[in-house]
Amino acid sequence: MTRGLRAALSRNLGLLLAVGLFAALYGLYSAQHPRGGSAALLVQNSNESFALILAAMAQTVPVLTGGLDLSVGPLMTLVNCLASRVLSGGPVELAFGILACLAAGTLGGLVNGCLVVYGRMQPIIATLATGAVYIGIALFLRPTPGGAVNADLSAMLTYDLAETAAVLGVFDGGQAAWFQPFAPIPVPLLLVLAVLLFVWVPFRGTEMGRGCYAVGSSEGSAYLSGIDVDRSRLAAYTLAGLFAAMAGLYLALQTGTGNADAPQAGAYTLNSIAAVVIGGTSLFGGSGGVVGSLFGALVLRSISFNFRVFDEASWLGALADPLLQPLFEGMVLLIAVSLGAARALRIRNRLQLFG
Amino acid sequence: MRNPLTALDKPALFAAGSILLILAVGSLYTLSTGGGLTMLSPAYLSQQLQIAAFLGLIAGGLMMVILLGHIDLSIPWTLTAAAMMATSVGGPAAVPVALAVGLAVGVVNGLGVAWLRVPSMIFTLGVNTVLQGLMVLHTGGHAPQSRSTGLMEFLATGHVLGLPMAALVWAAVSGLLVVLLTRTAMGRAVYAIGNRESAAYLSGIPTNRVIVGCFAICGACAALAGCLLAGYSTKAYQGMGNAYLLPGIAAVVIGGTHVLGGRGTYTGTVLGTILIVVLQSVLSVMQMPDAGRQIIYGLVIIAMLFAYGRDTGRAG
Numbered sequence: 001m002t003r004g005l006r007a008a009l010s011r012n013l014g015l016l017l018a019v020g021l022f023a024a025l026y027g028l029y030s031a032q033h034p035r036g037g038s039a040a041l042l043v044q045n046s047n048e049s050f051a052l053i054l055a056a057m058a059q060t061v062p063v064l065t066g067g068l069d070l071s072v073g074p075l076m077t078l079v080n081c082l083a084s085r086v087l088s089g090g091p092v093e094l095a096f097g098i099l100a101c102l103a104a105g106t107l108g109g110l111v112n113g114c115l116v117v118y119g120r121m122q123p124i125i126a127t128l129a130t131g132a133v134y135i136g137i138a139l140f141l142r143p144t145p146g147g148a149v150n151a152d153l154s155a156m157l158t159y160d161l162a163e164t165a166a167v168l169g170v171f172d173g174g175q176a177a178w179f180q181p182f183a184p185i186p187v188p189l190l191l192v193l194a195v196l197l198f199v200w201v202p203f204r205g206t207e208m209g210r211g212c213y214a215v216g217s218s219e220g221s222a223y224l225s226g227i228d229v230d231r232s233r234l235a236a237y238t239l240a241g242l243f244a245a246m247a248g249l250y251l252a253l254q255t256g257t258g259n260a261d262a263p264q265a266g267a268y269t270l271n272s273i274a275a276v277v278i279g280g281t282s283l284f285g286g287s288g289g290v291v292g293s294l295f296g297a298l299v300l301r302s303i304s305f306n307f308r309v310f311d312e313a314s315w316l317g318a319l320a321d322p323l324l325q326p327l328f329e330g331m332v333l334l335i336a337v338s339l340g341a342a343r344a345l346r347i348r349n350r351l352q353l354f355g
Numbered sequence: 356m357r358n359p360l361t362a363l364d365k366p367a368l369f370a371a372g373s374i375l376l377i378l379a380v381g382s383l384y385t386l387s388t389g390g391g392l393t394m395l396s397p398a399y400l401s402q403q404l405q406i407a408a409f410l411g412l413i414a415g416g417l418m419m420v421i422l423l424g425h426i427d428l429s430i431p432w433t434l435t436a437a438a439m440m441a442t443s444v445g446g447p448a449a450v451p452v453a454l455a456v457g458l459a460v461g462v463v464n465g466l467g468v469a470w471l472r473v474p475s476m477i478f479t480l481g482v483n484t485v486l487q488g489l490m491v492l493h494t495g496g497h498a499p500q501s502r503s504t505g506l507m508e509f510l511a512t513g514h515v516l517g518l519p520m521a522a523l524v525w526a527a528v529s530g531l532l533v534v535l536l537t538r539t540a541m542g543r544a545v546y547a548i549g550n551r552e553s554a555a556y557l558s559g560i561p562t563n564r565v566i567v568g569c570f571a572i573c574g575a576c577a578a579l580a581g582c583l584l585a586g587y588s589t590k591a592y593q594g595m596g597n598a599y600l601l602p603g604i605a606a607v608v609i610g611g612t613h614v615l616g617g618r619g620t621y622t623g624t625v626l627g628t629i630l631i632v633v634l635q636s637v638l639s640v641m642q643m644p645d646a647g648r649q650i651i652y653g654l655v656i657i658a659m660l661f662a663y664g665r666d667t668g669r670a671g
Contacts, residue, residue, distance in 0.1 A: 129656035136649030323495035327488025334481030338473045
């Protein structure tokens with residue numbers, strides 16, 4: 001094995017582990033599910049995973065800089081409630097509605113960034129506080145769950161390509177012969193690819209994107225090498241806001257309603273941190289990436305999927321008890337997060353423990 | 356070292372001033388709506404003291420952890436789990452069971468933070484989820500007893516010599532915490548660790564044990580608050596602790612305890628608690644919805660961070 005290949009392998013070990021784990025868990029699920037491997041099931045599963053994937057992506061960027069964003073879930077919830085108010089009417093209104101949602105999330109991220117960079121606050125406590133504010137605004141927008149989201153838009157973006165074509169009325173309403181091989185592709189899958197290719201990859205290539213990694217590795221060295229540390233940080237939190245907005249928007253399309261649910265927001269935040277850790281991004285910053293978090297989120301979702309299909313009669317039968325599921329998911333989260341973050345496992349000198 | 360009992364530093368004075376300001380604004384409001392000076396009546400103030408006790412217990416425990424430079428986000432479900440276990444055991448064992456649950460959760464938190472060195476924010480958030488799962492399991496199969504015991508109700512709503520019992524419990528716990536912080540080696544160690552843990556370690560302080568101890572105290576305080584809350588509403592229920600985490604952190608931070616640890620007075624925390632409770636009360640008199648309160652807590656924490664909690668050198 002050449003040295004370059006070996007270095008690339010060790011750098012991406014976390015990502016590879018997450019991909020392997022996901023393949024194993026999802027394979028197990030598909031094998032046990034009566035409709036395992038069918039296109040309909042794939043669409044359903046990708047639909048259920050997409051919001052968490054976006055939340056995990058949102059969490060990744062601040063984590064790369066060595067920070068943490070506890071307002072990912074609340075910001076998602078805020079955009080979800082906003083979407084349930086503005087996503088109705090004709091195509092023009094819908095387009096403006098989507099733009100407004102994305103802008104609101106990005107603004108929320110920018111506020112976080114300003115507090116951390118110019119307010120010089122601890123990211124964790126600052127985003128805890130802004131998270132409370134965002135939940136509050138969400139509650140103002142939607143005191144009780146409800147609202148309506150344009151059904152066509154929802155159908156277009158949360159099923160497969162056939163449905164999209166049918167809604168748009170192109171390719172003979174999705175019935176064209178040449179279109180059939182593409183028809184069962186889940187739209188969320190394409191959306192993930194689009195976000196990666198059109199948002200993440202360009203961002204990582206910019207000075208700010210590389211700056212995020214540099215700041216996370218060593219802020220002092222990054223500063224001394226002439227990197228605009230403040231701007232990179234600001235960009236990281238703002239991009240997190242944009243990703244969180246996409247997650248909230250998708251949640252609104254998927255559920256068709258807005259719900260200012262604080263416990264759900266907290267769960268999304270914690271799951272996003274766990275997904276980042278499972279995906280191989282260091283919670284101390286500087287290494288990892290959004291692709292790892294994508295697979296981290298998929299691993300978490302595959303675990304919950306498996307709970308649905310455990311055979312009560314098998315040796316795993318005890319785990320099929322739905323009452324056990326929250327506890328088991330909590331344990332998985334705690335263990336994953338602890339392993340990823342435990343400094344005791346990675347130091348050489350006892351004094352370094354205190355960082 | 357300053358005496359944390361008597362020292363009135365800038366944040367504490369600010370908090371005291373704010374309490375008076377809020378009471379004044381609230382009184383103006385009740386006067387303008389024809390309610391008279393209800394905010395300054397002894398009955399109202401005594402009732403506020405009773406309600407403040409729940410938050411005060413939580414904030415007192417939380418302060419021990421924040422002084423170390425850590426935080427405990429598992430408070431909502433520690434409180435709920437303790438109250439639920441207490442009511443399902445029932446009888447005279449209820450309160451000791453709750454305290455044991457709180458201590459156990461605190462020790463687990465402490466072990467994770469001190470020995471595994473997982474950032475406290477993350478570890479306690481995970482423990483919170485696990486506790487939630489345990490309680491779902493506990494209440495799922497059958498419906499356990501959730502009625503609070505007589506002792507819990509007395510502690511929460513009783514009166515002794517005209518004073519609300521809850522406030523007396525709060526005063527007793529506060530006394531213990533003040534003695535611990537000012538008169539014992541552990542208290543000094545808490546401030547030392549908050550200032551610079553490596554220096555504390557090198558000067559021979561068993562830092563890990565102190566951290567576990569503080570988390571255990573925080574868990575026990577949350578558990579006691581859970582008992583009182585269950586007594587106050589006559590039952591333990593899921594989600595009863597959700598409304599206490601942010602106000603608790605806000606109370607400690609408003610009281611001038613440094614978010615990165617090492618600085619803070621108990622007087623400040625008490626004043627911060629009273630400030631939050633009076634603010635809550637005035638907001639509910641003005642019929643501010645829950646949404647507005649959330650926003651105000653968040654903004655208050657941010658404002659206090661701007662004023663005192665910034666990353667500008669820790670020696671100060």
